Every structure is written in C-alpha cells, then in structure tokens.
Amino acid sequence: MSARFELRGVGMHYGPAEVLRGVDLVVEPPRLTAIVGPNGAGKSTLLGIMAGLRHGFNGDCLFDGRDIRAWKRPDLARRVSFVPQAARIEFPFTAEEVVLMGRAPHAAGLFESARDREAAYDAMDLTGTLELRCRDFRSLSGGEQQRIILAAALAQDPRALLLDEPMTFLDIHYQVTLYRTLRTLCDRGVLVIAVTHDLNLAAAYAQRVIMLNRGDVVADGPPAEAFAPERLRAVFDVPAELLTAPDGRHWIRYAD
Amino acid sequence: MRIEGLGKRRYWTAIMLSAAVAVVVLLLSPLVGPTKIDLGRVLANQAPDYQVFVMLRVPRVLLAMLAGGSLALAGAVFQSLLRDALATPYTLGVSSGASLGAVTAICLGWQRVGNLPAVWASALCGAGLVMVLVLGIAGIGQRTSSFMLLLAGIAINSMCSAMILFVNSMAGFSQSFSILRWMMGGIDAVDYSTLGWLLLLIAPAAGIVIWRGLAWNLMAVGEEWAAARGVSVKPLLLTGYIAASVLTAPVTAVTGPIGFVGLIVPHALRMRIGADHRVLLPCSFLLGAAFLAVCDAVGRVVLAPADLPVGIITALLGGPFFIWLLRTRWKGAWL
Numbered sequence: 001m002s003a004r005f006e007l008r009g010v011g012m013h014y015g016p017a018e019v020l021r022g023v024d025l026v027v028e029p030p031r032l033t034a035i036v037g038p039n040g041a042g043k044s045t046l047l048g049i050m051a052g053l054r055h056g057f058n059g060d061c062l063f064d065g066r067d068i069r070a071w072k073r074p075d076l077a078r079r080v081s082f083v084p085q086a087a088r089i090e091f092p093f094t095a096e097e098v099v100l101m102g103r104a105p106h107a108a109g110l111f112e113s114a115r116d117r118e119a120a121y122d123a124m125d126l127t128g129t130l131e132l133r134c135r136d137f138r139s140l141s142g143g144e145q146q147r148i149i150l151a152a153a154l155a156q157d158p159r160a161l162l163l164d165e166p167m168t169f170l171d172i173h174y175q176v177t178l179y180r181t182l183r184t185l186c187d188r189g190v191l192v193i194a195v196t197h198d199l200n201l202a203a204a205y206a207q208r209v210i211m212l213n214r215g216d217v218v219a220d221g222p223p224a225e226a227f228a229p230e231r232l233r234a235v236f237d238v239p240a241e242l243l244t245a246p247d248g249r250h251w252i253r254y255a256d
Numbered sequence: 257m258r259i260e261g262l263g264k265r266r267y268w269t270a271i272m273l274s275a276a277v278a279v280v281v282l283l284l285s286p287l288v289g290p291t292k293i294d295l296g297r298v299l300a301n302q303a304p305d306y307q308v309f310v311m312l313r314v315p316r317v318l319l320a321m322l323a324g325g326s327l328a329l330a331g332a333v334f335q336s337l338l339r340d341a342l343a344t345p346y347t348l349g350v351s352s353g354a355s356l357g358a359v360t361a362i363c364l365g366w367q368r369v370g371n372l373p374a375v376w377a378s379a380l381c382g383a384g385l386v387m388v389l390v391l392g393i394a395g396i397g398q399r400t401s402s403f404m405l406l407l408a409g410i411a412i413n414s415m416c417s418a419m420i421l422f423v424n425s426m427a428g429f430s431q432s433f434s435i436l437r438w439m440m441g442g443i444d445a446v447d448y449s450t451l452g453w454l455l456l457l458i459a460p461a462a463g464i465v466i467w468r469g470l471a472w473n474l475m476a477v478g479e480e481w482a483a484a485r486g487v488s489v490k491p492l493l494l495t496g497y498i499a500a501s502v503l504t505a506p507v508t509a510v511t512g513p514i515g516f517v518g519l520i521v522p523h524a525l526r527m528r529i530g531a532d533h534r535v536l537l538p539c540s541f542l543l544g545a546a547f548l549a550v551c552d553a554v555g556r557v558v559l560a561p562a563d564l565p566v567g568i569i570t571a572l573l574g575g576p577f578f579i580w581l582l583r584t585r586w587k588g589a590w591l
Contacts (some may be wrong), residue, residue: 061382092530
C-alpha cells in the first residue's frame with residue numbers, strides 16, 4: 001500500500017493564460033500536505049491534474065510511477081479520490097445514495113455488496129453524517145453537503161485523498177474535526193493533499209505546506225518555514241506574523 | 257442504524273409492480289374503443305371482432321407501448337446526460353430532424369421508399385442526419401462534454417424548426433394539412449412487421465442504457481464526479497446520446513412527435529422511487545409504455561367516433577404537470 005505523486009516540469013495554459021509553470025514536486029505519505037496560495041495561483045489546476053481530471057498539461061505527472069493519463073479510469077478511481085468544492089445535484093438522490101456512489105469503482109454487479117455498505121457506514125460515521133442518510137441531498141445545508149461529499153470520497157477507500165477547498169462551508173467545529181480526520185487518515189498511511197484558503201488551519205494541522213503564486217511553487221516545507229512573514233507579505237500582500245502557541249502549533253496574525 | 261443501498265427486494269418490487277401495470281394495460285386497453293369488442297367472438301375467430309381486435313387494436317396498443325416506453329426511457333437518459341430534469345428526448349433535435357424529413361416527404365409527394373412509407377423513411381433519414389451532425393460538432397476532439405452536446409443539439413434543433421416552417425410555407429393547402437396532422441403526433445394501427453423492426457432497433461438501445469444504470473447515477477451528478485469515480489465520460493456521453501436517439505428516432509418516424517411522455521414519466525417516478533437510475537430506467541420504460549397506451553385509449557373514446565391524436569392527450573395532461581413542476585422548482589429554490 002503506497003501512494004506517490006511525482007511531478008516533473010508540470011505546466012498548464014488556459015488559452016494564452018499560463019496558470020502553472022514547470023512545477024516539480026514529489027508528494028508521498030505520511031505528511032498531511034496543504035496547498036495554499038492567493039486566487040489564481042494554480043492550486044485547483046494542480047490538484048485537478050493530480051486527480052487525473054485535467055488533461056492537456058505539459059510535463060509529467062506520475063502516480064505510483066505511471067503517467068496519470070495512462071491509468072485506466074476505474075483502476076485510478078480505486079486508488080485516488082477527489083473531493084470537489086461542492087456538488088450541485090438536480091435530482092432527488094438521498095445522502096446515502098451519494099455516499100454509496102463512492103463505491104462505484106469497486107462495484108462488482110448491479111447491487112452494493114456488504115463490503116460497500118460497510119465502507120459507506122464507516123465514512124458516514126467518520127464525518128458525522130449518519131443521521132442525514134435518508135435526507136434528500138438538495139435539502140441539506142452547504143456544510144452538510146460538503147461532509148456528504150467528503151464521506152463519498154472516503155467510502156471510495158482511497159490511498160490518496162485530494163481535497164479542493166473542503167471547508168468553505170463548514171462551521172468551525174467541523175473544520176477542526178475535518179483536519180483531525182485528515183490527520184487520522186494520514187496516520188493510517190493515506191496520502192492526503194488539501195487545497196485551502198485557510199492559512200491558520202494549514203499552519204496548525206498541516207505538516208507540509210506547498211505555496212503557489214502565479215503558477216510557481218514559491219515555498220515547500222513545514223508551516224513554520226513556508227509561512228515566514230516576509231513571504232506572506234510578498235505572496236498575499238498582507239502584513240502578517242507567525243505566532244507559536246505553547247503546544248508548538250502555529251497561527252498567523254494578520255495586521256491591518 | 258445501517259446503510260441499505262439498493263436492496264434486491266426494493267429493486268425487484270419496483271420493477272415487478274411497473275411490469276404488472278404494463279401487463280394490465282396491455283391486456284385491457286385493446287378492449288377500449290369506439291366499437292365494442294366481444295372477447296368470446298375474438299377467441300372464436302369471428303368477424304368483425306377478431307379482425308378489429310387483432311389487426312387494429314392490438315398492433316395499435318403495442319405501438320403505443322413501444323413508443324411510450326422508448327420516449328420515457330430516452331427522456332430519463334437525456335435528463336441524466338444533460339443534468340437537467342426538464343430535458344426531453346427532443347431537446348437535442350432528434351424529433352425536429354425526423355419532422356423535417358417527414359415534412360419534406362409529404363411536401364414532395366413521395367409515396368414509398370422500398371418497403372417503407374416514404375414519410376417514415378425520410379423521417380428516419382432526417383433524424384439520422386441530425387444525430388450525425390450533433391455528434392460531428394460535439395463529439396470530435398478532446399473537449400466533448402454534455403454542454404457541447406446541448407449547444408450543438410439546440411443549434412441544429414432550431415435550424416430544423418426553421419426549415420420545417422420554410423417547407424410548410426412552400427406547401428400547398430392539402431399538404432400543409434398533412435404536415436400539421438403529422439406534427440401533432442398520433443398512434444395508428446401498423447402491421448406486425450413494422451412492430452418487429454421497431455423492436456429490433458429499440459431493444460438493444462434500451463438494453464445498453466439500462467445496463468449502465470450505475471454510470472448514469474454518477475453522470476447525473478456531474479462529469480467530473482463520474483470521471484473521479486472511474487467512468488470514462490466521453491464514451492458514456494456518446495453511447496448515451498446515440499442510444500437515446502435510436503430509441504427516439506424510429507418511433508418518432510412512425511408516430512410523429514409525441515410530447516411530454518419523456519418528461520412526465522421519469523419525473524413522476526423520481527418522486528416516487530428516487531433518482532437511482534438502476535431502477536428509474538427500467539421502470540420509466542415500463543410505465544412510459546403503460547402511460548402512452550392509456551392516453552391513446554382515452555383518445556379513442558373521448559370524442560368517439562372521432563379519434564383524437566394522442567399528442568393532444570399527453571400535452572393536455574402534460575402541460576399542467578409541467579407548470580406544476582416549474583412552480584415546485586421555484587419553491588424549492590427560494591423557500
């Protein structure tokens with residue numbers, strides 16, 4: 001059980017706009033990795049490339065030593081799961097049905113197996129969504145929907161979990177719970193990479209921070225190093241200082 | 257507390273109930289019509305009951321069921337493919353292509369092409385042409401998405417509609433009447449060989465889409481959602497579009513466009529049994545078949561001996577449903 005991403009000179013254009021420039025990275029367990037950066041830095045594009053969802057990029061993106069584009073879709077989906085920012089569903093799927101969709105790459109027939117139901121149960125238990133299971137997905141709040149989407153990705157039983165802004169709609173309790181959950185997954189050997197805007201949660205919980213700015217990797221290291229005040233000022237254009245709590249965790253204080 | 261998923265019991269209950277409804281309609285609706293049928297005389301092979309029953313009523317009911325089933329199934333597939341509960345089998349232009357073909361044949365006075373009435377053959381060609389054009393525009397290259405299909409389909413659809421109006425404006429009075437009558441859509445008795453080739457086209461297409469029920473669930477949420485869960489999106493989109501067009505085109509060629517079946521049936525079913533396409537698709541076929549046969553039976557008797565085109569009945573039932581659907585959508589969005 002391994003999971004390893006290796007990117008060599010990955011670049012991406014949308015028309016004339018260059019959103020990623022020659023990105024070289026190796027990401028592997030066990031460290032919880034956060035990708036941060038200002039708007040338009042290329043974070044989501046990078047994550048999409050690693051999830052095998054964006055084609056047409058330059059350079060190489062390898063997962064477990066094989067080109068991401070050469071993987072067969074179901075094979076990749078059994079190993080890598082992707083959590084989008086949100087899902088807009090037009091049809092009356094229940095929360096449970098949405099979570100069970102995560103089992104699709106493992107499906108062996110028309111009906112879910114006992115293993116599928118067990119995986120969905122565990123995922124919903126872990127995300128605190130079991131009591132929502134019979135609700136119409138569309139009737140859930142933004143944060144509840146996000147937890148269901150996360151549960152669907154966990155039910156997929158991945159070796160690598162890629163999250164794109166997973167806590168936009170989560171209240172503070174679930175933000176912290178989510179990061180704890182991600183840390184637990186890391187401890188179990190799952191490769192976890194999260195794109196996030198919340199620098200403080202990244203500073204407190206991530207063990208590795210990759211900072212992008214206009215398509216370039218400008219920092220890659222532990223939070224204390226990546227969130228150096230002069231870099232925050234240069235990249236995000238805000239004066240800030242990095243503080244350390246007595247327990248060794250970091251947080252960032254923004255100045256006016 | 258436990259996760260249930262799609263249990264075998266729930267699955268088979270829904271399918272068997274739908275099948276039972278379809279069978280009851282199949283058995284009863286041939287008896288409905290302006291002339292009363294005595295089953296005893298039918299079984300004894302006595303005229304005219306036997307002839308009316310076997311040559312007129314039964315094939316008409318079978319055609320209604322094939323058409324209703326195909327349209328409802330195609331509607332459900334297009335709704336998943338375009339992620340729009342208001343999509344119909346006609347949204348992407350298959351029926352305007354068929355109509356353009358039919359209207360051209362009527363206007364030019366073509367009678368027969370080989371074994372087929374010229375109107376059917378020409379309608380089939382029109383629908384086929386639209387399918388090829390839409391695939392050509394949306395299906396070639398890397399960037400095939402349901403949005404591209406939608407744009408290509410809508411563009412072709414409006415071009416065909418414009419050409420139908422053009423042909424109609426060139427047509428004489430009696431041709432214009434035939435065109436109008438065709439555009440209303442209606443079920444007539446056909447011979448059994450027609451039912452045979454319709455079934456040969458419909459059965460494999462229906463089988464293919466029903467078999468991919470799980471993938472349609474994922475596609476109904478989103479293309480990226482499906483891709484991240486192991487679905488090859490482009491082949492599925494193209495298969496779905498082609499299969500749903502093959503479901504729609506032949507019946508449209510024979511019956512003319514019949515609205516609302518493809519909209520009402522899948523939507524009503526989603527409210528009763530949920531959105532899971534593994535159940536939704538086969539039930540849509542069975543209940544769409546039953547629904548159209550019932551509408552056609554109603555059309556045979558409400559103004560008997562006049563025969564109302566079934567399109568009128570489905571639209572009169574479907575229109576209010578459509579409005580109600582829009583209203584509840586608003587409520588859901590704002591309250």
